[in-house]
Amino acid sequence: MKLKLTILLNLACCIIASATVKTASIFTDHMVLQQQSNVAIWGWAKASTKVKIITSWNKKSYSVTADQNGKWKVNVATPSAGGPYELELNDGEKLVLTDILIGEVWFCGGQSNMEMPMKGFKSQPIIGSNEAILKSANKNIRLYTVPRSSIMERQENSKPSQWKIAAPETVSNFSATAYYFASLLSELLQVPIGVINDSYGGSSIEAWMSPEDLKAFPEVKIPAKGDTIKEVSRTPTTLYNGMLYPVIGYGIKGAIWYQGESNYERADRYEDLFPAMVSSWRKNWDNGEFPFYYAQIAPYNYAQLPPYYIGGKFNSAFLRDAQRKSLNKIPNSGMAVLMDIGEEKSIHPANKKQGGERLAYLALAQTYGIKGFGALSPNYESLTIDKNKAVIKFQNVANGLTAFGKELSLFEVAGADRKFYPAKAAITGSSITVSAEQVKTPVAVRYAFKDFVVGDLFGNDGLPVSSFRTDDWDN
Structure with a gap:
């Protein structure tokens, strides 16, 4: 009896292994399919062959006919998150993908x-x-x-x-x-x-x-x-x-x-x-x-x-x-x-x-709509000039900016001559005020605008501010 059962199991395995229907390489055992969606499944079979697909999560059956090149594609509906499930494909011979989440x-x-x-x-x-x-x-x-x-x-x-x-x-x-x-x-x-x-x-x-x-x-x-x-x-x-x-x-x-x-x-x-x-x-x-x-x-x-x-x-x-x-x-x-x-x-x-x-x-x-934590780095929004000072405003600064007690050292300011000089920068809540003795009338400001630099300006949640420039000059 055991011998007969073993022979039958081996025969079944051989049938599955030799199934003519194939999926694209990305569809394998252990895959994850996007929940609550209509996801595409595709592959190949003999030209003009009908392929049947059964999804174990809802026992639904889909049918598609391979084109003249043997390619087939079908969309299947997925439920809420869960598993493991199976995906059965059959063109007369069966192929089963297992442990699908x-x-x-x-x-x-x-x-x-x-x-x-x-x-x-x-x-x-x-x-x-x-x-x-x-x-x-x-x-x-x-x-x-x-x-x-x-x-x-x-x-x-x-x-x-x-x-x-x-x-x-x-x-x-x-x-x-x-x-x-x-x-x-x-x-x-x-x-x-x-x-x-x-x-x-x-x-x-x-x-x-x-x-x-x-x-x-x-x-x-x-x-x-x-x-x-x-x-x-x-x-x-x-x-x-x-x-x-x-x-x-x-x-x-x-x-x-x-x-x-x-x-x-x-x-x-x-x-x-x-x-x-x-x-x-x-x-x-x-x-x-x-x-x-x-x-x-x-x-x-x-x-x-x-x-x-x-x-x-x-x-x-x-x-x-x-x-x-x-x-x-x-x-x-x-x-x-x-x-x-x-x-x-x-x-x-x-x-x-x-x-x-x-x-x-x-x-x-x-x-995913989770609230109450910082996700977005502060981002440069606008520049205004107040006499010899430039004021930088930012987006995504609901709780202000910080340098964690250190002096800001990466700002530069330029006038109409387009020459940048190291600038003094001070945090004023959600803005930065920038000035340099050499620049009487600021025109442009840059922050951390170097090939290599370690940023020193952050949102209060610890997310760093991107390097930026207010100008569009060539260099």
Whole structure:
């Protein structure tokens, strides 16, 4: 009897393993699907074959016919957070995905500061990560990494990968920024959290944009079919083709983004490229103006990097300012400011917890409606001149500004000659008054507008003020 049962079980396993119906790589056991939504599921079967999908959470059955290329796609309704559940697919042979949770799903994109794993890069540690990794086991946090792929032609599917349950071994190798973001969401929301890490170290924003997006930027050379990819992470459209396009449409609540370091020399264009990218993603995802929160790049001495540019526009403060201005161009967005954790000699700040949790603050406040805590950094609003003094007003300063007892030392002021001088700065509640003996009639003010600097101005909740300038001068 036992032998007969074993034979039957083995036969069933073989049937499942050889099922002709396949899902896209991002649909695997242990995945999280966005709650209370109609999420897309897609994959391939034999051309013109009917595929039946059954969702165990409501026993509902869906039917779809694969097109002439074998591709099929269907939207399924999801309930409130819960699980585990199963998803059964059948085209005459059965495929079952198991241990599926329903909860909140976030897409996490960018370059190396998003990609940097909890264990750190070689000889580049992450502060406190060892203990965080040790305590990371959590069945309600699920992690997915889209494998690297830089390619000229748009791919229908990404390289194989697996959704993984949070545990020391899996968390150790997963994006630190995304993990800290997910961990705080899990703690506060008490629902399953799924995070998709889709990042590539050293990548430029142009690599994450489609040819259609880049037509508005004639200075960007869009590679033609057959061209050689000279820089795998910086060739326009190639990461969009291999890593983004294949997963666009997966049901998400929103996105977080940490990128900009590779565009610091082209800050003027980033101010237009970045909002264009977000707008395109939202359009292609067909999920409305989903929340989009991003980390402002941290201060760092970029003159250390080839081709060793110094001065003028080769100052990452211009890129940070482009990101700051993008807040007004990207609806339903927020920016996590990292002015206090940059490192002069490392482009990868070791304090990833601050960055990940500040992104989570934005989501918890603006997406999930939690009130009573600080989530937004104070942001420059306006400049007024009072004789020889300049007065700076800020947004998001309900409880005032602070330097935590230290003297403000990072303000500069200029007159009509456009020469900036170090300025005395005083906090007056929610404003800053700035002056310098050399400037009788101020015209412009800058704060922390250096390549590397450690911010010294904060909101009363401890969130740092972004570097900013009131002028639009070229250098």
